[in-house]
Amino acid sequence: MKKWLFVLVLLFFPFLSPPAIYAEETLQQLIDETPANGTLLLKNKTYTGDIVIEKPMTIKGAAHTVIKGSGNGNVIAVRAPHVTIEHVTVTNSGKSRSTQEEYAAIKVYSDYNTLKHITITNSFHGIYLSQAHHNVVEYVCVTGKGGEIAGQGNGLHVYYSNFNKLAHNTIIGTRDGMFFDYANHNVVKDNDVSHTRYGLHYMYSDDNEFYRNRFTLNTGGAAIMNSNRIVLKGNEFLLNKGMRSFGVLLQMANDNRIMDNEFYQNERAFYIDQSTNNFMEGNTIVKNQIGVELWGSSQRQTFTNNRFLNNTISVLSLGGEGDNRFSFRGVGNHWGEDAHFFDLNQDGKGDSPFQYKSSLHKIVEQNELAYLFLNTPSIKLYEKVNELMHEEEVMATDNYPFVDRHSMPWTTILFALVIVVWILQYKRGQSQ
Amino acid sequence: MNFIWKEWLEISRGKAFWFFLILIVATSFSVFLNTKSLPVDEGFEVFLLTLFEMNIYVIPILCLFFASFAVMQEKEFKTLFMMMARSGSYGSFLWRKSVAVQTITIGMFVLSYFVLMIPVKFVFSFHVAHFLSFLAAITVLIVIFNQIGLLLGSVCRTKIQLIGANLFALFFFLYLYDFVLLYMLPNVTYDNVQSFALLYFLQPMHTLRFFLETSLGVFSLDYLSRTMEKFFSFPPLTLVALNIVVWVGIVFFVSVLLYRKGEQG
Numbered sequence: 001m002k003k004w005l006f007v008l009v010l011l012f013f014p015f016l017s018p019p020a021i022y023a024e025e026t027l028q029q030l031i032d033e034t035p036a037n038g039t040l041l042l043k044n045k046t047y048t049g050d051i052v053i054e055k056p057m058t059i060k061g062a063a064h065t066v067i068k069g070s071g072n073g074n075v076i077a078v079r080a081p082h083v084t085i086e087h088v089t090v091t092n093s094g095k096s097r098s099t100q101e102e103y104a105a106i107k108v109y110s111d112y113n114t115l116k117h118i119t120i121t122n123s124f125h126g127i128y129l130s131q132a133h134h135n136v137v138e139y140v141c142v143t144g145k146g147g148e149i150a151g152q153g154n155g156l157h158v159y160y161s162n163f164n165k166l167a168h169n170t171i172i173g174t175r176d177g178m179f180f181d182y183a184n185h186n187v188v189k190d191n192d193v194s195h196t197r198y199g200l201h202y203m204y205s206d207d208n209e210f211y212r213n214r215f216t217l218n219t220g221g222a223a224i225m226n227s228n229r230i231v232l233k234g235n236e237f238l239l240n241k242g243m244r245s246f247g248v249l250l251q252m253a254n255d256n257r258i259m260d261n262e263f264y265q266n267e268r269a270f271y272i273d274q275s276t277n278n279f280m281e282g283n284t285i286v287k288n289q290i291g292v293e294l295w296g297s298s299q300r301q302t303f304t305n306n307r308f309l310n311n312t313i314s315v316l317s318l319g320g321e322g323d324n325r326f327s328f329r330g331v332g333n334h335w336g337e338d339a340h341f342f343d344l345n346q347d348g349k350g351d352s353p354f355q356y357k358s359s360l361h362k363i364v365e366q367n368e369l370a371y372l373f374l375n376t377p378s379i380k381l382y383e384k385v386n387e388l389m390h391e392e393e394v395m396a397t398d399n400y401p402f403v404d405r406h407s408m409p410w411t412t413i414l415f416a417l418v419i420v421v422w423i424l425q426y427k428r429g430q431s432q
Numbered sequence: 433m434n435f436i437w438k439e440w441l442e443i444s445r446g447k448a449f450w451f452f453l454i455l456i457v458a459t460s461f462s463v464f465l466n467t468k469s470l471p472v473d474e475g476f477e478v479f480l481l482t483l484f485e486m487n488i489y490v491i492p493i494l495c496l497f498f499a500s501f502a503v504m505q506e507k508e509f510k511t512l513f514m515m516m517a518r519s520g521s522y523g524s525f526l527w528r529k530s531v532a533v534q535t536i537t538i539g540m541f542v543l544s545y546f547v548l549m550i551p552v553k554f555v556f557s558f559h560v561a562h563f564l565s566f567l568a569a570i571t572v573l574i575v576i577f578n579q580i581g582l583l584l585g586s587v588c589r590t591k592i593q594l595i596g597a598n599l600f601a602l603f604f605f606l607y608l609y610d611f612v613l614l615y616m617l618p619n620v621t622y623d624n625v626q627s628f629a630l631l632y633f634l635q636p637m638h639t640l641r642f643f644l645e646t647s648l649g650v651f652s653l654d655y656l657s658r659t660m661e662k663f664f665s666f667p668p669l670t671l672v673a674l675n676i677v678v679w680v681g682i683v684f685f686v687s688v689l690l691y692r693k694g695e696q697g
Contacts, residue, residue, distance in 0.1 A: 149654070194474075197654065216474050219652045239474060241645065242652030243660050265478065367617045368657060369625070372632065375641070377489075378610030 027051050027067065031059070042088065049075040049092075053083050061088035069093050074107040075123065078132075084114040093123035095151065102153060104128035105142075108135055115140060125153035126174065129161040129183075137166045144173035149197060154179040158186060158205075166191060171199075177218070180205040180227075188213060198223040199240075202230065202253075210235055221247040221266065224256060232258045239265050243371055246271040247288070250278055250298075257281070263288055267371075269311070272298045281305050281328075289313070289374040292396075296320030303396075304328035309336040312374045315356050315396040318365055324396075326356075332400035343403040354401035355394045359386035439532035442505065443498065452494050457544050459486060464548065468555050476556035477648045480566045484644055487570060488637050491541075492577045492605060496598045499533050499581025504594055507585075523688045526582065530684065533578050538571055545570070565647035569640045572672060576636045576679040579687075586687040609635050622659050629663045633671045636679055643668040 025033075027047040034040045039058040042065045049069040053059075053076065069075030069092040076090060085106070094103035104125035106115060114136045120126045126142030129135060142155040155171030156178045158164060162185045169191045171177040177193030179201045180186065189211040193199035199215035200222035202208070209231045215221035221237035223246075224230055230253070237247030245267035248258060253275045260282040263269035268290040270280065274297040283306045285291045291311040294301065296319035303326045308314040314335065315326075326333055332349065341350035360383065363370040373379050386392050443449050463486055467479045506512040506529070515525050545567065552558065580601055588594040613632060620628045633639045645651035646668050653664055 195649075214471070216471070217650060219654050238471070239478065239650050240652075241650050242654065244655055244657075245652055265481075363614065363617055367620055368660065369617055369620055369628070369663065370614070372638075372663075373610055373614055375485075376610045376638075378607045378614065381607050381611055382614055 031057070037082075049090075050077070051075070052077045053080055055080050056082035058084040058086075059088070060086055063087075065089065066091060069105070069123075071095070074103050074105075074128075076106045078106065078108045078113055079110055081110045081112045083110070084116075085118065086115070087117045089119040089121070091121045091123065093125070095124045095145075097150070102128070102157075104153065104157065108132040111135065114138075119143075121145075123153070125157045126155045126171070128157045129159065129164060131160045133162045133164065135161070135164045137164065137169065139168045141170045142172070142174060144171075144175070144196070146173060149175055154201075155193065155196070157181075158183040162186065165189075171196065176201040177215070179203075180208065184208065187211075192216075194218065199237075200224075202227040206230070209233075214238070215240065215247070217241075219245055220249055223249045223251070224253045225249070225251045226253065228254045228256065230256045232256070233260050235261045237261065237263045237266055237269070241265065241267050243267065243368075246293075249273075250275040253278065255279075258283065262286075263291075268293045270294075272301060274298060276300050278302070279304075279328075283307070284309070285314075286310055289371070290316050292316070293318065294322065294324060294395075296322050299323050301325070302328050303333055304331045305333065305402075307334040307336070308338065309334070312379060313358055313360060313395075314338050316358065316361055316364065317393075317395045318361050326396045326398040327400045330400050332398040332402060334402045334404050335398070336404060339401055339404065341401060341403070348403055350398075350401040350403055353397055353399045356396040356398070357387070357392040358395050359383060359392040361393065361395070362391075435528045436532045436535050439502065439529070440536050443502070443536055449498060452498075453540060453544070456487075456490055456494070456541075457548070459490070460544070460548055464552060464555075470556075472555070473557055476552065476559060477562060477650055479552065479556060480562060480648065481644070481650065484566065484569060484641070487573065488641075489606070491570070491573050492602055493598075495537060495574055495577035496581040496584065496601055498537065499578040500585035500588070500594050500598055502533055503529060503582055503585025504588065504591060507589075522586075522691050526586065526684065526687055526691075530579065530582055533582065534575055537574050537578060541570060541574060542567060562648050565644060569644040569647075572676065573636065573640055576675065579680045579683045583683050583687040583690075586691045605635065605637065622662065625659050625662050626665065629666060630674075632663075633666065634675065634678060636675045639668070639671045639675050643672050 027049065028051050030040055031051060031053060034057050036055040037057060039060060042059065042061045044062040044064045046066040046068055049067050050073045065087065066089045067075055071092050072094045075093050090105040093105045102124060104127060105120040105123035107128045107130060109130050109132055111133045112135065115127060116138045118140045120140065120142045122145050127137055127140060137156060144152055152175040154176045155174040156166055156169065158180045160182045162183060164186045166178065166186065166188045167190050171193045173195045175197050177196045177199040178188065181203045183205045184207050186208045188208065191213045194216040196218045198220040199218040202224045204226050206228045212234045214236045216238045218240050219242055221240045222232065240247055247263040247266040247269045249271045250256060251273045254277050256278045258278065258280045263283065263285045264287055266288045269285045269288045270292045273295040277300045280303045285306060286309045288311045291308050291314040294315065294317045299322050301324040335354060335356065338356060339354055341352055341354050343349065344351055460483055463482050464479060467475060467482055470478050516522060549563065584594060584597045584601060588597050656664065
């Protein structure tokens, strides 16, 4: 009898004990219980969102801490300043497009916050700064959820937010990698953006600075629209290929400085339309289909000390001539194999102005399908034939072109070597 | 299997084959050296694309010359008639010859690329699927130009004729075909763009480049204009299949037909 009684007590013990002691506290409760400016240490487990942070505090995750949203809103909403969130994985934000606002894994409405070492998956936007200033977002990895483009959000969305720092973030497969809308004076550096529509998308945002970011395999690298006085320095634009792709697009963008960037194997390195007074200096433009596509609506662009190498077309001016300069204060550009001029006084610069000519603008203006032929050998033949018929036109005039000493490529040396050995063998065979 | 072994012995005895192969291996390695400074993640795809761009010039020459001279040699040494007497028809001879030439050239290339991948694996992130897509594109390129070479070998009667025909075929595929298309461009509209696309993609180099770039995920087909969208409406694999049918299947039958006509003449 005693045994049975003991078993019964054991069975009912959990139900007899008071619920407040054993029920799991929600993450929101934990946050609410943490004092202002205190630190909340999270365990290696999955917490359920959505949560709102309304006081300054620090939330630190462990190696496998996950905060999973309800799928109906922002997983984390930061409404107080001086909040730090680090070392967490945030997932499952609301994705509906018929709600009043667009949701994000982390939405920040306040200033002076720090978000770092955060992984974001299965969310509409990754991090959304909404009228939030002086925040730091670094070492954040956002992976897009795929699907149709309209159903995807942006990796980092900066809206009416100024003086923020975005650094060392990795963004893969979102709509736009980083989207700036009416956001000024932000610094963006050392980010890696790939497989997005536009790696960087600017609308009505001025005075931002970009350093050492890498944009790879996007439809477009950086689309700078209706924005002024932006600095792009030391960035890499690689493999942004596709009929409409580009490394940097300047559209209605003025007074921007684009310096020391590297453009490699893009459809176009620069695409400039309806823009004025942009300054391109020290960029390396290698193996792109088009180095610079310059529409007639653009005026007063300056290109100086840029290195054009092995592009199918270095400069393509379309829709009429603009007032653009290809040298500045006596410093022109390096034109690689396109350059044909003398340097008799050996000062490293051409003795006469260099005119880069092409006839391709005519067929490109007539039919966009002409872009399909840029990577074919026939385009060289087409240019040659038009050169003989004097059908080509000046695309760019460089008054102070650099003279490059061409080194013989590896393949040419190898080919020559094989031919020589072959001839020697053949002659030896004949003499025997 | 005997006829493949016989073909291998004949081809491997010639110095030209080895010279060309060494040239291809060396240039492939030089492409690797030129691209090894690229980022680890994307470098492999860039390497494959650059290698493919180089092969577009090299493989057609090699395949056209070796395949066409393989047939010409049979004609010159009169072994063709002996083999035809044994097998019964030119079609049967050409089938065996095609299988032998294709097996040897594909085998050599695939083997050399597998060897090349050993150092590549240490430098870049290796993606098996991407490498297989590259091998598929190269294999189809080899098959097509071998078959065209076999056609030229079947049709031409002298070596001089054959060299001329090979050079013309190269010029045709590398320059002339696109050159004609470029002059057709002003007449292409939204209504006839699909017909133009078919013509464009009947050039095997365009199709294989399109296939490879889409397979590697480096060619974006998003945000195209309506005309471009219609132009790219054929799936890459369908276009590859179309090229195989035209440049391998039809060319095979044309070779037999023209050889017979030549014999009758």
